[in-house]
Amino acid sequence: PVLPIVLYNGENRWTAAQNVADLVEQVPGGLERYRPDLAYLLLDEGAVISDPEWSDHMRNVAAALFRLEHNRDEQDMLEVLGTLVEWLKAPEQTGLRRAFVVWIRRVLLPNRAPGMELPEFNELQDLHEVHDMLAERIKQWPERWEEKGRQEGRQEGEQRGIEKTARNLIKLGVLSDEQIAEATGLTVADVEGLREEDTQ
Known part of the structure; x- marks a missing residue:
C-alpha cells in the first residue's frame, strides 16, 4: 500500500486542494473516468500544534516533533522533550529515541542557537541525557548570546x-x-x- 503524505511546515496554513481531481477541470464525453483522482494526507505542522484534537494525552510523536520545531521558547522546548522522554522510554523505542537525538543535534539546536558551538551534545546518545543537558545549558544561552553580541559589536566597531x-x-x-x-x-x-x- 502507498500512503501519499504532504508534510508542510510553512508559516501560513495550507490552502491547496487535497485531491488532484479538484485541480483538473471536468472533462466531457465520458472521459471523466480518466481524470486523476488522488487524495493525500496533509500534515500541516502549524495547524497540528494549535489543534486541540492533537493534545498531549494522544501521545502523538509527530505532534511533539512539530511542537519542537515551532516552540515558543526554551522552556516550551524542554517541556516537549520531557514529554518525549516519558513517551519513548520503552526498550523497543531505542531507535526512535536515537533518531530524535540525531535530529536535535543536527537540526533543532543549530536552528535554535545558530553560531553557538555545543560540542558537549556530540557525545550524547540518549534522549534523556539530551533533555538533562539542555535543561542545564539553556540557562547559559542568554549569557552566551550577550557575549557574542558584545564581541560582534567590538569587531564591527x-x-x-x-x-x-x-x-x-x-x-x-x-x-x-x-x-x-x-x-x-x-x-x-x-x-x-x-x-x-x-x-x-
Whole structure:
C-alpha cells in the first residue's frame, strides 16, 4: 500500500486542494473516468500544534516533533522533550529515541542557537541525557548570546575605525591605495571602494 503524505511546515496554513481531481477541470464525453483522482494526507505542522484534537494525552510523536520545531521558547522546548522522554522510554523505542537525538543535534539546536558551538551534545546518545543537558545549558544561552553580541559589536566597531582611518588617509591624498591598504590591513579593493564612496 502507498500512503501519499504532504508534510508542510510553512508559516501560513495550507490552502491547496487535497485531491488532484479538484485541480483538473471536468472533462466531457465520458472521459471523466480518466481524470486523476488522488487524495493525500496533509500534515500541516502549524495547524497540528494549535489543534486541540492533537493534545498531549494522544501521545502523538509527530505532534511533539512539530511542537519542537515551532516552540515558543526554551522552556516550551524542554517541556516537549520531557514529554518525549516519558513517551519513548520503552526498550523497543531505542531507535526512535536515537533518531530524535540525531535530529536535535543536527537540526533543532543549530536552528535554535545558530553560531553557538555545543560540542558537549556530540557525545550524547540518549534522549534523556539530551533533555538533562539542555535543561542545564539553556540557562547559559542568554549569557552566551550577550557575549557574542558584545564581541560582534567590538569587531564591527574596529572595522568602522579602520575604515575611518583609511578614509582620512584617502582625504590627505598623500598615500597610494596600496600604501593605505598596507597601513590599515584592508585590501586594495576595499580602499578603492571607500575612495569611490567618498567621491559620490
